Amino acid sequence: MSERVAIAGVAQTVFKPKRVDANYAELAYEAIEQVLDQCGLTIQDDIDNSITCSHDIWDGQTISNIGITDVAGGHLRNEEKMAMDGSTAVYYGAVGILSGAFECTLLLAHTKMSQTDRNIVNNDAFDPIYTRKLGLDYTSAAALQARRYMHRYGISPEQTAGVVVKNLGNAVDNPVAHNRGVFSVEDVLSSAVVADPIRRMDMAPDTDGAVAMILAGEDKARGITDTPVWITGIGTCYDAYYLGDRDLSECMALGRAAQRAYSMAGITNPRDQIDVIELGEEFSYQELLWLEGLGVCEPGGAAALLESGFTRRDGALPVNPSGGLLGGVPANVMGLNRVAEAALQVMGRADGHQVGGVKTALAQGHSGFCGQHHCVIVLQGGKEGR
Amino acid sequence: MKEVNETAPLEVDQHITAHSRYYAGTIGSLFYTTLRDEKKILGIRCAACDRVLWPPRQTCGRCFTQLSEKDFVEIGPNGTLETFTRVSYSEPVHPAPAPLIYGIIRLDGADTGITHLIGGVPFEALRVGMRMMPVFSEERHGDILDIRWFTPLGE
C-alpha cells in the first residue's frame, strides 16, 4: 500500500504524420517494449494493472482495446480503457495505486490519426439532436472559442502566432516531434486560413504514435529508478456541454481541476511554484487560454506573458519546451505525452529540450471540444515530492 | 522464410457505416414540432438559477433542477452574435459545400447561446455583437436545419 505514486518510466514512439508500416497494436508495442526494457520490468512479474487510452471511432474497431489487449499485457489480467485524453489515464492510474489495489501500472495511449478523417470523427462528438447536423468539428468549434477569447481580451493573431513560433522552435530540439522549424510570425500568418481565425500552422497536425508510462507505488518505484517523479496533485473537472452554455473565453473546468491538483500538492502560487508546464494546445490560442485557467496569470494576461519571454524555454516559466502538441502528437495520446514530457523534465531526461532546475512540473490535458473536460497533474522530483 | 520486415506495407480501405436514429425525447420533441409547425424557438427556464436555456433540456446542468414542459418559454427569434468563424474546407458531414460560416447567437430572452450557420452576409461584414435573426427553411422536417441559418437583422 502506497501513500505516494511515482512515474517510474516513460517511453514514446517517434511521432510521424503517418506510419504505414505498423498497425496500432504494433505502434503501441514499440512504446511498451521500450518502457519495460528501460525499467527492467516484465508484464508477468511486475505489472498488475494496464490502462489503455484510445477511442473506438479513431481505431475503427468496436471495443478497440481488443486490438491491444495482447501488447498491453491484458491477457487474463486487469486491463481497462480510458476513453478520454491520455492525461486522465495518469489520473486514474494514480487513483488505482493510491487505493491499494495495484502496485505497478502500465499506461498506454495510441492513435493513428492518418487512418481516418479527424473532422468526421470529431463531428460525432457533437450531439445528434441539436448540433451534429450543422457539420461542426473540433476545428470549427475551436475557431469559435478563439474568436470569442481574442475579441474579449483584444488578443491579436500576431500574439497567437507567437505561440506557434515558440513551440515549433522548441520542437526542433525534441527528438520525437515531427512538426518543427524556425518560423516567423509572418510565416504563421501567411499559412492558409482553415477556420478563421485559425490558420494551418495554428493547429496540431495529424500524427501517428504511442506513449507508454509506468506508474508505481513508492517502494516499487524506488526499486525501478533513482529518479522517481512523484505525482503530488491530480484534478479533473467537467464543464457544460453545449458551446453556447458557457462563455468560451472562460475555463471554469480547468480552474477547478487545477485547484484540486494544487491543493493536494500544496501549491498556492502556481506562477512561482511551478518550474515548467506542458499543456495541451491543440490550437495555438489554447496555450494562452489554458495558462489563464491554470491561474498562471489573470484572464486575458497570457499573451503579454508570452511576449515578455516569460514562457520561452529559457524564460522564468517555460511552457511547452517540448514543442507541445503543435509539434505533432496524436489525438488521445496528447495528455499522456504532456505528462511524459513534464516527467522527463523532472527526471532531467528531456534530451535536447531540457529546462534547468526543474523540481515541480505541471501537465494538462483536455477531452472533447473547447475543453469540456480538463485534467491537471502536478509532478515533483526528489525532495519536493512530499 | 522471409523476415517480418520484408513484406511491403499493406493498406486496406474500409468504412464503418451505421444508420442511427436519435430520439429527441418529450422535451426535445416539443421544441422541434414547435419549430417545424410554428417557426417559433423555445427555450426552457430554470427557476432555481433564474436562467433560460437553449437547447431546452430536462435537467439544468448547473443546479440539477428537473425541468418540464411547464418551464418552456419562447425565446428570440432575434439575438446577438457572440462569436463566429468561416470554415474553408469541405467534409461529407457538412450541410453544404465550403465555405461555411458558423456563429453562436445569444437569443433575446435566453442566457445561453445557439450554435448555428450564418448566411446571407459576406463574412467580412460580421462583427461580434451584431444583431441577428433566423431564416427558417421552406421545408422543415423537425431537425436543427429547420432553421436555415441566422443572418444580420434589418440589412
Added chain:
Amino acid sequence: MKRNVAVIGGGQTRHAARRHDVNQVELVNEAVRAALLDARMTIDEIDTVLLGNMEFFEGCHMTDCWLADGLGAYGKPGLKITTGGTVGATIVSAGAHHVASGLFDTVLCVGFEKQEEGDTGAILSGVAHPLYGRSMAGAAVGYFAMMATSYMAAWGAREEHSAMVAVKARQNARKNEYAHLKLDITVQDALNSRMLAYPIRMLDMCPASNGACAVILADEKTAGDRCEKPVWIRAMDTAHNEQFELDWRDVTTRKPIFSKTSAARLYRQLGVSNPLDYFDVFEIYEPATWAEMVWYEDLGMCGPGEGFRMIEEGKTAMDGPHPVNPSGGVLSTNCIGASAMLRIWEAALQIRGDAGGHQVPGDVRRALATAYGGTNWTVLTALSRDLDD
C-alpha cells in the same frame, strides 16, 4: 484496498426496447435520480461521477461530455471508461478505487445503453479485426451457437436445457418491475421460437434494451453515517483475454479461461472453498442461455458438464437452493453498458432484502456478480451484508 467501500444506493430505469420519450441525457438522468433518491442524497453530495458505456454503439463520440447535464457531472471531477459488456462492473471497480484511494468519499457510477439509437448490427460486426474476420463475422449469436454445439456434443445436454434457462429468466423477469422481457413462456414456447443459429433460438438470446443503471459508493464513515443498509464490496477481479483466441466456446478446452482464472483469484482473496456454501445468490452476465450453464461450471457451482443438471433440477431457480439471476438477468434485459452494473445492483438489492417481487426466499448475506464482454472478458464482484462476514 485501503478503505472499505459500500454500495449506499442505486437505481435503474424502466428498461424497454423503445424509449422514444427520452434522449440519451434523459435516460441516464432517470437512473441517476433514482439512485440519489434511494441513497437520500442530493447531487451536491456526490464527489465524483464516473460513466461507462459501449463507446460508438450509439454512434456518438465523447458521450460523457454530452451527458454531463444528466449525469450531474457539471463542475465535478470524473471520467469515462469503456471496456465492452463488462464496463458497468468496471465502472463500479473504478468507483471502488476512487473511494479506497481516500481522495473521494462518495462516487456516482453510471452505465447505460440506448441500443435503439445506434446501428447495433453494424457496430457489433466492427468488433472483429478489420482485416481478419470482419467480412466473415458471425456475430455474437454465431459464437454462442458454437458454444452450444460444443456443450451438447461434450456433455449430452439437449435443447430443452437451454429452454429451461430461457424460461427461468423470463419468468423471473415478470417479478422484476424494471425488466425488459417479462414473458410468461413455457419450455415448449422456447423450443418453438425462431431459429437464429442452430441450436440458438430467439428466446435463447438476450434482447436489445434501452436503459441505465446508477450506483452510489461511499467510504465506511459516510456509509455508517447515512445509510441504513450498506452493502459492502468485498472483492473484485478483472480478467481480459487475448485477441483472436476465443476459447470459451470450446467447453472442453484445457487452456486457462478468463472465467475460471478470475473466479480462482477472487475466491483466494475471500477464502472461498465452496461458492455454493459461501454465496447465497448469484447475478451472472449470460448473453445466451448456454453461457449461463457454462458460468455455473466455471464458477465452481458444479463440476464440468454438470451445469445443465443444475437447471434441470431447479437448483438455480428463484426458490431453489442456489438462486441465479432472480432479476431475470441479461436474457431479460440487455442495455449493454448498464448490464454488468445491473448485476451488481441486483445482487446488492438481494442483500438489502429490497428486491421486491423477485427477492429470493432465503436469507442473503453474500452475493456474487459476474460481467461478460469484449473477447471473453469478465469482472467479478463479491458483495456482503456485514463487513466482518
Added chain:
Amino acid sequence: MNKEPTERELVSIPITVDVPYRFAAGKYMARFLTELRDNGRFIGIRCPVCGRVQMPPRVVCAVCHVKNGEWVKLGLEGSLAGFTIMYLPLTDPTTGKAHEPPFVYGSVRLDGCDSVVDHLIDVEPDVDKVRVGMRLRAVFRPREQRTGDLSDIVHFAPVDNEQNRTP
C-alpha cells in the same frame, strides 16, 4: 404546448454515421494477407517461448508477452472445431452484402496451428451432415479475384476421405 405527453409526436432524427478508414495491416498481418492473396496459402507465427502457433500472425504472444518472429507455413487442411447453422442473413460490413442463410458457419483448426479460423463451411445446412472433427480443406478464389482478405477463401470444403464419409 398543451397536448398530453402521451398523444404528443415524438421526434427522431436519422443520421448515418459513415467513417472512412485506411487501415495499415502492419508487419505481421501484411505478410499473412499478402501470402493469402498472392500464393493462396496460410502462414502462422510461433511463440519463441511457449511454442504455440497462432494464426493470424501478430506482434506478441499474449500469454508469454514476448515478441513473435518465427513464421510457420501452414497447410490448407484442418479439422472442424465447432459450428453452427446460421439462419440470419448476416451482413458483411465491408461490402454491405448479406451471406444468404441458411449456411454452415464454423471454426476450423488448421493442422499444426493452435488457433482456429471462422469461415463458411461447404456442407448442407443439416445437423446430421456436420460433425465436429470432420476434415476440411480451404477452397480459394482464383488469384485475380483475391484481394488479401479472408473472403479470398470461398469456404472450407470437406475432404473426400474415409473419415468424412463415416457419420
